[in-house]
Amino acid sequence: MFTRVPPTQLHDWLARFPDQPLPLVIDVREPWEVQTASIQPAGFELLYLPMGQIPSQLAALDPDRPTACLCHHGVRSLHVAAFLVNQGFEEVANIDGGIDAWSRERDPSVPLY
Numbered sequence: 887m888f889t890r891v892p893p894t895q896l897h898d899w900l901a902r903f904p905d906q907p908l909p910l911v912i913d914v915r916e917p918w919e920v921q922t923a924s925i926q927p928a929g930f931e932l933l934y935l936p937m938g939q940i941p942s943q944l945a946a947l948d949p950d951r952p953t954a955c956l957c958h959h960g961v962r963s964l965h966v967a968a969f970l971v972n973q974g975f976e977e978v979a980n981i982d983g984g985i986d987a988w989s990r991e992r993d994p995s996v997p998l999y
Contacts, residue, residue: 888967888978891954893992899954899979900929906977909952914940914966915985919958923985923997930954937962944973952977958999960984 891899900909909930913920914937925932935943937957947953953975955963960983967980981988989996 888971888980890982891979892982893988896954896979896981896992897929900952903952903977907948907951909954910947911954911956911981912940912947912963912966913956913985914962915957919985919999922999923989925956925985925988925993925996937966940966940969947975949973949975952979954979954981956981956988957984959986 889899903909911927911930911932913924913932913934916936917934920934947970953970955966955970955978957963960980963984964980967978970978983991985996986998989998
């Protein structure tokens, strides 16, 4: 099972893993979306990996590493989070509302699109 985390509570979710590798946030949006709006990593590593590439890149991801997923509104990342859990990842979160909610709730300098 994965956790649903609003952008404003991501820091609290990340803090649950002080003795583990730096958590990973996978931005599963398409390259044009990342060019339009992106976030700055703070307390996590950020990886841009479009949703369609997740299955082929799965072996490069660490199932023991806390991993959160981000997209535009939270739907694609929800599917990726569920996929990761089904592949044996234990600590997975979906960033609810995606980068749109990130901009509205956490960092208004991130452009809306």
